[in-house]
Amino acid sequence: MDADKAKGKIEDALAAVLPTADGEAAALYAAMRWAVEGGGKRVRPLVCLAAAEAVGGAPEDALMPACAIELLHSYTLVHDDLPAMDNDTERRGRPSTWAKFDEATAILAGDALQALAFAALAQTPCPAWVRAKLGAILGEAAVGVVCGQAAELAGSVDVDYVYGHKTADLFVAAAALGATAGGGTDAQVARLREFARHLGLAFQHEDDLLDGDSPLGRDEAERRVRAHTESALAALAGLPGDTAFLADLAARLATRTA
Amino acid sequence: MDADKAKGKIEDALAAVLPTADGEAAALYAAMRWAVEGGGKRVRPLVCLAAAEAVGGAPEDALMPACAIELLHSYTLVHDDLPAMDNDTERRGRPSTWAKFDEATAILAGDALQALAFAALAQTPCPAWVRAKLGAILGEAAVGVVCGQAAELAGSVDVDYVYGHKTADLFVAAAALGATAGGGTDAQVARLREFARHLGLAFQHEDDLLDGDSPLGRDEAERRVRAHTESALAALAGLPGDTAFLADLAARLATRTA
Numbered sequence: 001m002d003a004d005k006a007k008g009k010i011e012d013a014l015a016a017v018l019p020t021a022d023g024e025a026a027a028l029y030a031a032m033r034w035a036v037e038g039g040g041k042r043v044r045p046l047v048c049l050a051a052a053e054a055v056g057g058a059p060e061d062a063l064m065p066a067c068a069i070e071l072l073h074s075y076t077l078v079h080d081d082l083p084a085m086d087n088d089t090e091r092r093g094r095p096s097t098w099a100k101f102d103e104a105t106a107i108l109a110g111d112a113l114q115a116l117a118f119a120a121l122a123q124t125p126c127p128a129w130v131r132a133k134l135g136a137i138l139g140e141a142a143v144g145v146v147c148g149q150a151a152e153l154a155g156s157v158d159v160d161y162v163y164g165h166k167t168a169d170l171f172v173a174a175a176a177l178g179a180t181a182g183g184g185t186d187a188q189v190a191r192l193r194e195f196a197r198h199l200g201l202a203f204q205h206e207d208d209l210l211d212g213d214s215p216l217g218r219d220e221a222e223r224r225v226r227a228h229t230e231s232a233l234a235a236l237a238g239l240p241g242d243t244a245f246l247a248d249l250a251a252r253l254a255t256r257t258a
Numbered sequence: 259m260d261a262d263k264a265k266g267k268i269e270d271a272l273a274a275v276l277p278t279a280d281g282e283a284a285a286l287y288a289a290m291r292w293a294v295e296g297g298g299k300r301v302r303p304l305v306c307l308a309a310a311e312a313v314g315g316a317p318e319d320a321l322m323p324a325c326a327i328e329l330l331h332s333y334t335l336v337h338d339d340l341p342a343m344d345n346d347t348e349r350r351g352r353p354s355t356w357a358k359f360d361e362a363t364a365i366l367a368g369d370a371l372q373a374l375a376f377a378a379l380a381q382t383p384c385p386a387w388v389r390a391k392l393g394a395i396l397g398e399a400a401v402g403v404v405c406g407q408a409a410e411l412a413g414s415v416d417v418d419y420v421y422g423h424k425t426a427d428l429f430v431a432a433a434a435l436g437a438t439a440g441g442g443t444d445a446q447v448a449r450l451r452e453f454a455r456h457l458g459l460a461f462q463h464e465d466d467l468l469d470g471d472s473p474l475g476r477d478e479a480e481r482r483v484r485a486h487t488e489s490a491l492a493a494l495a496g497l498p499g500d501t502a503f504l505a506d507l508a509a510r511l512a513t514r515t516a
Contacts, residue, residue, distance in 0.1 A: 023419075024405070024408075024409035024412070024414045024416055024419045024420070025405040025406075025408045025409045025412070026412075027408060027412050028404065028405060028408035028409075028412075075369075076369075079365055079366075079369060082365060084360075084361035084362045084365060085362050085365065102342075103342035104342045104343050104411055105408070105411070107337055107340060107342060107343065107365065108337075108404050108407060108408045108411070110369070111333075111334075111337060111368070111369075111372065111404050112401055112404040112405070112408075114369065114372055114373065114400075115372065115397060115400030115401040115403075115404060116397075116401055118376050118393065118396065118397040118400065119394070119397030119398055119400070119401050120397075121393070121397070122390070122393045122394035122397045122398075123394075128386055128387035128389075128390035128391075129386035129387060129390070131386075131390040131393070132380070132386035132387070132389040132390045132393070133386075135376065135379070135380045135389070135390070135393040136377070136380035136381075138376065139373060139374075139376040139377030139378075139379070139380045140377055140380075142372075142373030142376065142377070143370055143373040143374055143377050145373075146286065146366050146369050146370040146373060147282070147283040147286060147370070148283075149366060150282075150283045150285060150286035150363070150366045150370075151282035151283045151286075153362055153363070153366070154282070154283070154284075154285050154286075156282045158282055161281075161282045162282070
């Protein structure tokens with residue numbers, strides 16, 4: 001899978017899924033697009049497409065699930081930035097959604113992005129019994145990610161719980177959605193879940209290191225990034241498709257500088 | 259269908275679906291339960307169960323979809339009450355969720371309730387191809403309801419758009435979910451959608467009349483309640499199951515006093 005081409009397909013699909021119409025809800029639509037088109041790295045949807053490839057499917061099979069996971073991720077950022085939450089006026093070098101529009105519009109835009117994630121997922125072109133599985137995977141992750149955020153907000157010091165839910169749940173869902181849409185067996189989907197859980201945890205610990213504020217201290221955080229990256233790579237063994245993209249991603253995330 | 263028994267089943271099912279565990283996300287769980295257990299009339303889930311009966315299915319077939327629609331409705335109320343939205347400190351005679359807990363917890367509780375709606379729906383015990391249809395119905399309604407709220411917030415004077423989405427979409431989804439889970443044909447589901455659209459519009463116009471602030475004026479609002487109620491009743495003709503509950507509900511909503 002070519003990363004640039006895959007990212008282009010994700011951008012095109014997201015643009016097609018987001019509402020463009022003028023009319024009564026035009027401000028909402030503008031806020032939704034603002035939130036999603038902010039130039040993210042699209043790591044989660046790329047994991048989703050690559051998971052389809054890893055089980056021997058075509059990345060295109062997972063394009064709607066990839067959009068769904070990015071829409072879900074985007075909504076969490078919109079709500080995280082709200083004054084009552086992190087009170088961030090900037091996101092990726094430009095105004096956060098509530099700062100650009102207003103609080104009420106940002107609350108509703110986040111709500112609509114979560115809804116659109118499920119609506120988009122329901123449009124995945126695959127057998128209905130597969131689509132039913134996708135809905136269950138996304139539903140579980142959507143609950144989990146909020147539990148992780150709530151635990152962090154409540155001052156939890158259980159890093160495994162908080163990172164496992166607020167960060168890893170979406171990576172796990174991305175991989176499970178992609179592997180399922182790509183026609184993977186239950187055992188293959190389980191392997192990719194395991195890969196993504198370690199990838200997500202490595203990603204979060206690396207994020208802390210880049211921010212210079214790991215709750216575990218620098219040494220322990222570095223140790224965990226290495227350990228989770230190794231475990232992620234190990235989980236890829238024996239899959240029937242091409243896992244080069246996922247292996248490369250895990251290696252790059254562990255050594256990223258931004 | 260006995261209304262009191264059905265309502266009891268809905269309350270039991272909601273209590274079982276909502277998380278009770280203590281632990282890291284305990285405050286979130288408490289806020290979710292507070293929002294849902296506020297003693298609503300459960301009109302939408304009752305419509306859902308009755309729609310299953312109207313197509314000749316068992317109300318129980320639609321119990322998880324009924325929970326899903328009530329969870330979705332509950333989340334919209336939690337977010338509507340926020341300071342940046344309607345700034346309501348009370349809901350049904352007790353503190354609104356943000357007033358009882360705090361703004362951040364209420365934002366997250368609303369987010370989690372929407373997620374739980376989809377997660378609960380995915381647990382509906384029915385063939386996977388039916389469950390896939392349910393996901394599409396709820397996804398569409400979940401987007402629509404936010405569009406209606408956003409249009410109202412933006413000062414739209416298009417009553418048909420605003421009421422059609424912010425209110426009727428959830429009634430339509432309730433009926434379509436119930437009829438689909440109950441094994442209805444496409445034509446029967448379409449009839450129940452039509453019933454519920456008129457029911458929802460009559461409900462909203464009656465709500466305005468009770469609040470004494472219809473944007474259309476008292477006479478026109480009363481005319482619309484009558485017209486939508488008649489159209490709702492007409493849509494029930496020819497369905498294979500028992501429609502007495504839905505017909506009675508439509509008649510009662512049109513003449514309710516609270």
